[in-house]
Amino acid sequence: MITANNVHKSYDGLEVLKGVDIHIEKGEIVSIVGASGAGKTTLLQILGTLDNPDKNQGTSVMINGTDVSRLNDRNLAKFRNDHIGFIFQFHQLLPEFTSLENICIPAYIAGKGRTEAEARALELLSFLNLQHRKDHKPAELSGGEQQRVAVARALMNNPDIVFADEPSGNLDSESADNLHRLFFELREKFGQTFVIVTHNKELAEMADRKLVMVDGTIVREEKPVKNL
16 A cells, blocks of 8 residues: 655755655554654655655655656646545634535545535535534534544545544544544545554554654554554
């Protein structure tokens, strides 16, 4: 599903990633943990095609057999919209749009018609128990509801992989726990692969595998004893 080799990334001479190798199987839920500044978000952005690795011999980022590090900007944007979903700590919903409209945006970018897009959005809203909030704008939703709308948006085009960066970092403990369990329900229903950067110990321990980053490298892998 995802295989990245020899991933380096520097900003203004500061080396943030120092030759990371990573392999993630289809259907896995993998957490990436480490102290602030370890390179977790930078790695996630490169795996998710939001940033490019430094050009080094032997560097590649393969997703479903495609080396995305070699795609031009146009093809990369299409690949991202077709195959990848994102969930961020701050939901990034557009405040002037309703829940339904926010969720439909990736489908419209992909060229799907309104009828098809709204049908899919309503399916996701129903699964997330938010159908009664479809016409509400973000300011009218709780933090947990906003994040679930963001999850629905990430799933809109039925992506192969969902990348999540501190997805519960802005939620209260109850909403965070509900979101964590939701990821596993989504994996069971839709079959997505999840790669999650988190400081939340409970979420990290729920994953199939936990990758620990220190100073720009993955130093060890753990298989937590999960208690769902």
